[in-house]
Amino acid sequence: MTSTETTPFREAPIQPGDLLLSIENLHACVEENEILRGVSLQIRAGEIHALMGRNGSGKSTLSKVVAGHPAYTVTAGSIHYRGQDLLGLAPEDRARSGVFLGFQYPVEIPGVSNLEFLRVSCNARRQHRGQEELDTFAFEDHVRETMAIVQMDPAFLERSVNEGFSGGEKKRNEVLQMALLEPLVAILDETDSGLDIDALRIVANGVKKLALPTTATLLITHYQRLLDAITPDFVHVMAAGRILRTGDKDLAMALEQRGYDWIEEADGSDTLQP
Amino acid sequence: MSNVTQSRPRLWLETLLQVLAQWSGGGAAGQPAGARDWGLPTRRSEAWRFTDLRCLTQLDPTRLHTGTAAPHWPEAFRQAPSGQVSPRRLSLQLDGRGHWLSPQGEPPPWPHGLMPLPTGDIAPGQVLRTVIPSGTLLPLGAQLNGVTPGPSLGLQVSGPDPVHLDLAIQAEHAQAWLAPHVLLVLQPGARLCLNWHVAATAQAAVLPMVEARLGLGAQLEEATMAWGCPGAAFLGGSFIHQSPRSVYRRTNATWGWGLSRDEPFVRQSQGQAETHLHGLAVARGQSLLDTHSTVYFDGPAGRLRQRHQALADDRGHSVFNGRVVVPRVAQQTDASQLSRNLLLSTKARIDTKPQLEIVADDVQCTHGATVSCLQADELFYLQSRGIGRDQASRLLQRGFCEEILQRLPQSALLWPSLQSLLETPVPDQP
Numbered sequence: 001m002t003s004t005e006t007t008p009f010r011e012a013p014i015q016p017g018d019l020l021l022s023i024e025n026l027h028a029c030v031e032e033n034e035i036l037r038g039v040s041l042q043i044r045a046g047e048i049h050a051l052m053g054r055n056g057s058g059k060s061t062l063s064k065v066v067a068g069h070p071a072y073t074v075t076a077g078s079i080h081y082r083g084q085d086l087l088g089l090a091p092e093d094r095a096r097s098g099v100f101l102g103f104q105y106p107v108e109i110p111g112v113s114n115l116e117f118l119r120v121s122c123n124a125r126r127q128h129r130g131q132e133e134l135d136t137f138a139f140e141d142h143v144r145e146t147m148a149i150v151q152m153d154p155a156f157l158e159r160s161v162n163e164g165f166s167g168g169e170k171k172r173n174e175v176l177q178m179a180l181l182e183p184l185v186a187i188l189d190e191t192d193s194g195l196d197i198d199a200l201r202i203v204a205n206g207v208k209k210l211a212l213p214t215t216a217t218l219l220i221t222h223y224q225r226l227l228d229a230i231t232p233d234f235v236h237v238m239a240a241g242r243i244l245r246t247g248d249k250d251l252a253m254a255l256e257q258r259g260y261d262w263i264e265e266a267d268g269s270d271t272l273q274p
Numbered sequence: 275m276s277n278v279t280q281s282r283p284r285l286w287l288e289t290l291l292q293v294l295a296q297w298s299g300g301g302a303a304g305q306p307a308g309a310r311d312w313g314l315p316t317r318r319s320e321a322w323r324f325t326d327l328r329c330l331t332q333l334d335p336t337r338l339h340t341g342t343a344a345p346h347w348p349e350a351f352r353q354a355p356s357g358q359v360s361p362r363r364l365s366l367q368l369d370g371r372g373h374w375l376s377p378q379g380e381p382p383p384w385p386h387g388l389m390p391l392p393t394g395d396i397a398p399g400q401v402l403r404t405v406i407p408s409g410t411l412l413p414l415g416a417q418l419n420g421v422t423p424g425p426s427l428g429l430q431v432s433g434p435d436p437v438h439l440d441l442a443i444q445a446e447h448a449q450a451w452l453a454p455h456v457l458l459v460l461q462p463g464a465r466l467c468l469n470w471h472v473a474a475t476a477q478a479a480v481l482p483m484v485e486a487r488l489g490l491g492a493q494l495e496e497a498t499m500a501w502g503c504p505g506a507a508f509l510g511g512s513f514i515h516q517s518p519r520s521v522y523r524r525t526n527a528t529w530g531w532g533l534s535r536d537e538p539f540v541r542q543s544q545g546q547a548e549t550h551l552h553g554l555a556v557a558r559g560q561s562l563l564d565t566h567s568t569v570y571f572d573g574p575a576g577r578l579r580q581r582h583q584a585l586a587d588d589r590g591h592s593v594f595n596g597r598v599v600v601p602r603v604a605q606q607t608d609a610s611q612l613s614r615n616l617l618l619s620t621k622a623r624i625d626t627k628p629q630l631e632i633v634a635d636d637v638q639c640t641h642g643a644t645v646s647c648l649q650a651d652e653l654f655y656l657q658s659r660g661i662g663r664d665q666a667s668r669l670l671q672r673g674f675c676e677e678i679l680q681r682l683p684q685s686a687l688l689w690p691s692l693q694s695l696l697e698t699p700v701p702d703q704p
C-alpha cells in the first residue's frame with residue numbers, strides 16, 4: 001500500500017444509480033480479535049444510507065477499514081470503489097479518489113495550522129481530479145466561502161488542527177473538510193453526536209447540500225434526530241461485526257421506540273437489502 | 275573535568291592555548307593564569323558522558339582565525355540606515371576582529387535606553403561569579419571563551435520601554451574561532467529583547483558567552499536561532515543573575531551543528547523572580563545537540579517554566595540535562611520542567627534527564643519527560659485527507675517544532691535560515 005505518483009484512476013463522470021461502494025463479506029481484525037465478521041453493503045450514487053447499532057458493534061471499525069486505517073487487518077472479503085479494489089490503495093489515495101471519512105473522534109494535531117492542513121488536503125484532492133491547485137490567497141477565499149456552509153468562524157483557520165476545539169467545533173470542522181474535498185462517498189461517523197440543536201441543523205443542512213445525485217452518503221448515527229433532517233434511503237443495523245438487518249427509514253423509527261433486542265432475536269430474517 | 279589522560283585532546287588544548295595567547299600578543303608566557311589547571315572533559319565525566327568533543331578537536335588550532343562574513347539580514351532589517359530599524363532597535367554583526375558593528379560597518383548609533391557600560395562599572399567575569407558557585411569549574415564554552423582574547427560588548431539598559439537588540443554572527447570560513455562576549459546590565463525596571471542569529475556554514479567554532487544582571491523588576495527576553503553545519507561546533511555559556519520581580523525568558527532553536535553544547539545558568543538571587551526556558555533542538559544527520567541547564571533558587575517564591583523539545587532523526591543525538599536547585603531558603607518555589615522528544619529513526623538517540631535537587635519542603639516542583647515517535651493516529655488523520663505519508667510526517671515534525679518556534683519574536687522568524695530547520699516548505703504536490 002504505497003502512495004503512487006501517478007493517479008490511480010481519473011474521475012469518470014458518474015450517473016445516478018452507479019455502484020460506488022461495494023463491500024462483500026468483509027472480515028477484519030485488530031491484533032487477534034475479529035471485529036468485522038462478514039459485512040456486505042452496496043452503496044449507489046444518489047443514495048443516503050444510515051448505519052446504526054449498539055456501542056461496540058463495529059460501525060467505526062467498518063468506516064476505518066474503508067478509509068485504510070493501518071491498525072486493522074482485513075482477513076477476508078473485499079471492498080470495491082467504483083469497480084476498483086480499494087484495499088490495495090494507501091489511505092491518502094483513497095481520500096484523493098473521493099472516499100471521505102468524518103471521524104467519530106477527530107484527532108488534535110498541535111502545531112499544525114488548520115488553514116495549511118485544509119489547503120494541502122484540498123489541493124491533493126484537486127490535483128487528483130485534474131483541477132488546478134489553489135494558491136494560498138485563492139484557497140483562503142475558497143475556504144471562507146465554504147465555512148459559511150457550516151457557519152464556522154474563520155478564526156478557526158488560525159488555530160492548530162482541532163486543538164482545543166469543543167466537541168461540536170470538531171464535528172463542524174469535519175463537515176468543512178468534507179465540503180472542501182467534495183467526496184463521492186462520504187462516511188460520517190457520529191457527526192451528529194455532541195451537537196447542540198442549532199449545530200445539528202447546520203450540520204444536517206451542510207450534509208444535505210453535499211448529498212448529490214452523483215454522490216453517496218453513509219451516516220453512522222445513534223439518533224433519529226439526524227434522520228428526521230436527512231431521510232435515509234436505507235437503514236442498516238449492525239451487531240457483532242455483521243449487518244443484521246436492513247430496512248428503510250421506518251426501521252430507524254422502530255429502533256428508536258423498541259431498542260435493539262427484538263432485532264437480535266429475529267436475527268435479520270427479513271433483510272431487504274437491494 | 276579532572277580526567278586528562280588522553281594525550282591527543284591534551285595536546286590539542288595546549289596548542290590552542292598557545293595560539294590564543296599569541297593572539298593577545300603575549301606569546302606562550304602571556305597565557306592566562308590557571309589555564310593549565312583544566313583540561314578538556316572526557317566522556318568519563320558524568321556531565322559529558324554522552325557528548326563527544328571530536329567535532330571541536332578536529333579544528334586545527336594553528337590555522338584558527340576570527341574571520342566572519344556578513345550575515346544575511348532579512349530585508350526588514352536591511353532597509354534601515356545605520357543598523358537602526360526603529361529608534362528602539364539596534365542590529366549589530368560580529369566583525370573579523372571581534373567587534374560588533376552595524377551592518378553598514380559603522381559603530382552603532384545607540385538607541386534610547388541602551389548605551390555602553392560605563393568603564394570600570396562592572397568587569398567581564400564579574401556577573402558569572404555571582405551566578406555559579408565559587409570553586410566550580412566553568413563550563414567548557416565559557417572557559418574557552420575566557421581564554422580567547424577580544425573585546426567584550428558591555429551594555430547598560432535602562433527605562434521601561436523595551437529596547438530591541440539583534441546580534442548576528444555568520445561563520446563562513448573554515449577554521450573560524452568566534453568567541454564573542456556580551457555583558458548586559460539591566461537597570462531596575464528595564465526591558466531588553468535580545469535576538470541572536472548564529473549561523474555557521476563551514477567547519478568552525480562559535481563560543482558565545484553572555485553575562486546578564488537583571489535589576490529589580492527588569493525583563494530580558496532572549497531569543498536564539500543557532501544554525502550550524504556538520505563540521506561546526508557551538509559551545510554556549512549564559513550566566514543570568516536575577517533580582518526579585520525580574521523576568522528572564524529564553525527561547526532557543528538549535529539545529530545542524532556537528533556538536534552543540536549549550537549551558538545556561540540562571541540564579542534567582544533572592545527568589546521571587548520568573549524564569550522561562552524554552553528550547554528546541556533538531557538533530558538530523560550525525561548532529562549531537564546537548565543542553566545542560568541549571569537554575570538556582572536562592573530565595574522564596576521563585577518561578578520556573580521550562581520546556582525542552584528535541585527531535586532526533588537519522589543518526590542524530592539529543593542530550594538534555596535540566597538541573598534545578600531548590601535549597602531550604604527557597605520555600606514556595608514553583609518550578610515545572612518538561613522534556614518532550616520525538617525519535618524518528620532507529621539509529622537516532624535521545625538522552626534526557628531531569629536533575630531536581632530539592633531541599634525545601636513547601637515547594638511545587640514537577641517534571642516530566644516523554645520520548646515518542648510520530649503518532650499513528652495523527653498520521654492517519656492527515657493521510658485520510660489525501661496527504662501523502664511523507665508530507666504528513668513533515669507536517670507533524672514541523673508542528674512539533676512550531677510549539678517552541680511560535681515563542682520566537684516575529685523578527686526572528688524573518689531569517690531565511692529558519693527554512694533549513696523546517697526543511698523545504700511543505701509543497702502542495704504529494
Ligand SMILES: Nc1ncnc2c1ncn2[C@@H]1O[C@H](COP(=O)(O)OP(=O)(O)OP(=O)(O)O)[C@@H](O)[C@H]1O
Binds near residue numbers: 061
Ligand atoms: N484498535 C482497536 N484495538 C482493540 N479493540 C478495538 C480496536 N478498534 C476497535 N476495537 C473493538 O472493536 C469493537 C468495535 O468497535 P467500534 O469502535 O467499531 O464500535 P462502534 O460500533 O463504532 O461503537 P460506538 O457506537 O460506541 O462508536 C469494540 O469492542 C472495540 O473495543
Ligand SMILES: [Mg+2]
Binds near residue numbers: 061
Ligand atoms: Mg463508533
